[in-house]
Amino acid sequence: MQNIKVADDGNAICEQLLFSKYDLPYVLKIPVSDLRLIDTGNNNHNPTILIRKDVILLRTGFISCIIRYNEIWLFDGTNSVVINAKDLISRNLKKNNNNTSKNCNNRIVESLCNKSGTDNGQKNVKQTDGCEKEDVKQINSYEKEELNYLNVINNFYRYNKGKAYFEFLCLDICMQLSIKEYENDLEGINYKIRDIILLQRKEENNELNMLTNKLLRDMMKIKNNLQKLSNLLNALRTNIEKILNNEHDMKNMYLTYLNKNKCNNLKDCSDLEILLETHLQLTDELYGQLENVEEKITHYEELMRLNLDYNRNKFILLNAKISFSTLLFSISSVVTSLFGMNLKNFVEDSNYAFISVSIFVSVWSIIGIYVTKNINTLLKFFDRYNFR
Incomplete structure (x- = not known):
């Protein structure tokens, strides 16, 4: 697990601990049922935010953590989103400490300037004002780079100018990174x-x-x-x-x-x-x-x-065309085969037998071609009169 703790002197201590999550209920005094809801090993639970005594339990879908007033416990420390959250929290804490130290130095310079002569004091005040403006510009540019790094509209910690509590800083960064992951997905x-x-x-x-x-x-x-x-x-x-x-x-x-x-x-x-x-x-x-x-x-x-229904209808029509063509071809074959048998039909001696059979086969062929081309009309006719 990844742990970030704020020491008494305000410095951030960031370390990755070989710490079992099953020991957290005893160390932080939180219910096991609450820990189960934010456990990354359990994929059956949805994102949740639990407010308990002296602790905030957060699960966003990408980050699971336990936040206290001076430390944060991050589950799954090898996850890239968790690593980004750790880096951003540490960076903001260091920036906050640097800003407080600069403010203390500026106050000392102002007190020394007030004790000195009026003319020299005014010059020193102007110089310190110029330095403060340069520091503000550098801080603003740094914050813009941080915003571009996050690429999220909100940056609560920036708007509060470092005055936000530690738990709100952690909550804000974890929520921002999680929403960014939702956007990427x-x-x-x-x-x-x-x-x-x-x-x-x-x-x-x-x-x-x-x-x-x-x-x-x-x-x-x-x-x-x-x-x-x-x-x-x-x-x-x-x-x-x-x-x-x-x-x-x-x-x-x-x-x-x-x-x-x-x-x-x-x-x-x-x-x-x-x-x-x-x-x-x-x-x-x-x-x-x-x-x-x-x-x-x-x-x-x-x-x-x-489109699938359209393709299916095409196959059905193709099947119907093949069936009707086969039926008409079979009828023509039966008629012609009758004349190939050694049966007396009283027509074989006629001079018009061959012509009549040829005309019959040709007519059926034309009918077959017409029916296969206009299969939709024939199917509508069958549906209308309930032919099965």
Whole structure:
């Protein structure tokens, strides 16, 4: 497991521990039933956010973690998403410590400038102001690079300028990276759908499209994966809504505040509310995109089924044409074979026997050609008069 802990001096200690997850209930004093809900080894559970005493248990579908006021336990430390979360949390903590140290140095410089002469003091103040502006520009550029690295609209920790609690920083980064993974999965599904649609359009002009059945099976597999993704995202969105509607849970999420204050007299939860509402908006937008993709899949599934029905009707017509052609050919063969037998039919001595037989066979051949070309009309006639 991956553990990130904030020491008493404010420095972040990041280490990967050979620690069994089954020992966590005894170390962190959390119920085993709650641990089972966020366990990455159990794929039967949906994303969930549990608020317990002095701890937040989070499962987003890509990241499972246990957050306390000064540390975070990340499951599956070898996962790439978990590694990104660890790096971002450590980087933000180091940046926060650097900002606090710079603020302390600036305060010392300002106090020294105030004690010095007025003229020299004004010059020093201008210099320090210039340095502060340069530092602000560097910090803003660094934050923009971090935003591009995340490639997610929300960055709660940046807007709070390092004043957010440790638990909110961890919660925000884990949620951002998870939503980004949902976006990547949805984009991958979109690419697969486009490839299937292109193949379908290439083959739809052919007389018989033999790829339709295979493409339909592939589309059904993609639809199943999309349904699983939709269920996970919907569960995450539902959990965020539950917390927003429960003021008691929101107050209990202020782990750092509760660790310093015995009584929960917190009245303002606006910063946490902004964080949760931002992620709720992102999940709503992503869920809307999922519904649009699902509608697109349903639309093309109907088109493929129509194409399959069209091909099936073609085979049925071909079978009917072959059957009628065989029937008429058999009738003509029977008539001609009668004259090949050594039977007295009182016609073999006639001069018009050969001509009459030839005319009969030719007429039946013409009728057979006409019937096979207009097989639809004949089938409608049979359906109308209930011929079986």
